[in-house]
Amino acid sequence: MNIFLQYILLGVAILVAYAVLALILIYVERKVCGFFQCRIGPNRVGPWGVFQSVADMVKILLKELVHIDKADHVLFRMASFFVIIGSICTFAALPFARGVQAIDFNVGIFYVLAVSSLGVVGILLAGWSSNSKYSMIGAMRSGAQLISYEISSGLSLMTIVVLSGTMQLSEIVEQQSDLWFIFRGHVPACIAFLCYLISGHAETNRGPFDMPEAESELTSGYHTEYSGIQFGFFYLAEYLNMFIVAAVASTMFLGGWQPLHIPGLDGFNAVMDFIPGIVWFLGKTFFCVFLALWIRWTFPRLRIDQLLSLEWKVLMPICLVNLLLMAVVVIW
Amino acid sequence: MVRQNYILRLVSSLWHLAQGLYITMLNFLRPKVTEQYPENRGKHIYFERFRAELIMPHDENNQHRCTACGICQMNCPNGTIRVTSSAPRILDRHLYDIGSCTFCALCTQTCPQRAIEFTNSFEHSTFTKGPLVKQLNRPGSSLKTASE
Numbered sequence: 001m002n003i004f005l006q007y008i009l010l011g012v013a014i015l016v017a018y019a020v021l022a023l024i025l026i027y028v029e030r031k032v033c034g035f036f037q038c039r040i041g042p043n044r045v046g047p048w049g050v051f052q053s054v055a056d057m058v059k060i061l062l063k064e065l066v067h068i069d070k071a072d073h074v075l076f077r078m079a080s081f082f083v084i085i086g087s088i089c090t091f092a093a094l095p096f097a098r099g100v101q102a103i104d105f106n107v108g109i110f111y112v113l114a115v116s117s118l119g120v121v122g123i124l125l126a127g128w129s130s131n132s133k134y135s136m137i138g139a140m141r142s143g144a145q146l147i148s149y150e151i152s153s154g155l156s157l158m159t160i161v162v163l164s165g166t167m168q169l170s171e172i173v174e175q176q177s178d179l180w181f182i183f184r185g186h187v188p189a190c191i192a193f194l195c196y197l198i199s200g201h202a203e204t205n206r207g208p209f210d211m212p213e214a215e216s217e218l219t220s221g222y223h224t225e226y227s228g229i230q231f232g233f234f235y236l237a238e239y240l241n242m243f244i245v246a247a248v249a250s251t252m253f254l255g256g257w258q259p260l261h262i263p264g265l266d267g268f269n270a271v272m273d274f275i276p277g278i279v280w281f282l283g284k285t286f287f288c289v290f291l292a293l294w295i296r297w298t299f300p301r302l303r304i305d306q307l308l309s310l311e312w313k314v315l316m317p318i319c320l321v322n323l324l325l326m327a328v329v330v331i332w
Numbered sequence: 333m334v335r336q337n338y339i340l341r342l343v344s345s346l347w348h349l350a351q352g353l354y355i356t357m358l359n360f361l362r363p364k365v366t367e368q369y370p371e372n373r374g375k376h377i378y379f380e381r382f383r384a385e386l387i388m389p390h391d392e393n394n395q396h397r398c399t400a401c402g403i404c405q406m407n408c409p410n411g412t413i414r415v416t417s418s419a420p421r422i423l424d425r426h427l428y429d430i431g432s433c434t435f436c437a438l439c440t441q442t443c444p445q446r447a448i449e450f451t452n453s454f455e456h457s458t459f460t461k462g463p464l465v466k467q468l469n470r471p472g473s474s475l476k477t478a479s480e
């Protein structure tokens with residue numbers, strides 16, 4: 001009985017953290033977007049508009065779920081759950097601080113990659129079951145994009161797995177206690193970090209890679225027909241996927257919750273140890289989120305063929321060569 | 333040769349992307365000058381020539397300079413101003429309908445006495461059209477004579 005209570009509490013904690021982080025991310029996105037466009041961003045609800053996303057959440061909860069005629073209703077309703085469950089399962093595996101990790105097993109990073117690509121099933125289902133040409137095209141583009149970019153993101157994470165020799169997330173973080181992998185892995189780790197940021201960014205369907213929901217041509221892609229909280233699920237999953245990609249990047253390359261340690265500077269290292277791990281983790285993750293937002297509000301959208309040739313002709317060959325380079329570095 | 337072009341293109345495109353990122357970062361760090369309207373009420377200084385409302389200045393003896401010549405009424409393109417006088421040079425009512433005013437300032441520019449001018453107070457919204465028509469001369473006011 002006790003263990004069940006534990007599981008329920010854990011589940012509630014993860015769901016609450018998920019929802020709260022989504023609200024924070026939506027606020028951060030709107031504020032940062034405003035600043036990039038020389039605006040102020042939301043500033044009406046609460047001081048500096050901090051409660052804007054809470055108000056939006058209440059609004060979206062109260063909205064009607066529109067019944068779509070001639071849609072495949074079972075799949076249509078299921079699709080948004082696929083997307084959000086894939087995202088929550090990935091979220092649960094992240095190491096937030098020392099010991100603050102729901103599931104920690106020996107194939108951690110493999111699990112993260114596998115479960116995060118479950119979302120593409122939901123997206124394809126959403127596009128197909130909506131019985132709408134915009135949704136269909138959006139979902140097809142999304143499928144092509146996600147499956148191709150999965151390769152280079154997987155390869156760049158594999159580079160770090162080669163360096164660390166383990167796939168367990170807690171072990172990977174533990175190994176970075178004296179020096180983060182991006183510094184310890186020489187050039188290949190930096191290249192892998194860059195490749196992971198690009199491909200991870202593409203996997204979240206954002207920024208210059210937002211082909212699946214290109215507003216100007218596809219209204220809003222695979223979630224055109226959705227309304228109310230079901231649209232909210234897609235929206236939530238999109239933002240949390242951005243967080244997850246940033247969190248994985250910071251765990252694998254920037255040392256996760258480990259403080260910044262420089263070998264030889266003992267005083268500096270001791271000072272850094274006073275900052276708790278969760279602060280380090282969230283700080284690094286939000287740094288990566290900021291990079292994603294910076295890229296999103298800078299570059300114009302790619303065409304679908306440019307998108308795929310970027311992956312297959314540029315990113316994947318670089319990642320393969322990089323993996324080889326890392327193997328050479330590790331052997332030496 | 334082909335391989336060299338591939339590398340060159342890669343490096344040059346990365347450089348161009350970095351340039352784009354630099355430009356947007358400049359915009360990000362630029363101070364935001366958007367006016368925060370209800371918050372800056374009373375604090376913001378508007379420039380002198382900002383035309384928001386027509387008024388007729390009165391001095392401490394409740395006297396104005398309007399001679400009721402009607403030049404402002406004749407020059408107004410919208411029929412916004414209506415000047416009525418009971419006797420020559422005695423202003424009865426100077427009616428100004430802000431609802432149809434385009435703030436062209438032809439009235440103030442042509443006024444030979446400089447009796448009317450524009451001020452910066454711009455908050456004119458009302459629920460009905462009635463309060464938009466304003467009488468500019470105060471009740472009981474009189475013409476300021478040259479000797480005074």
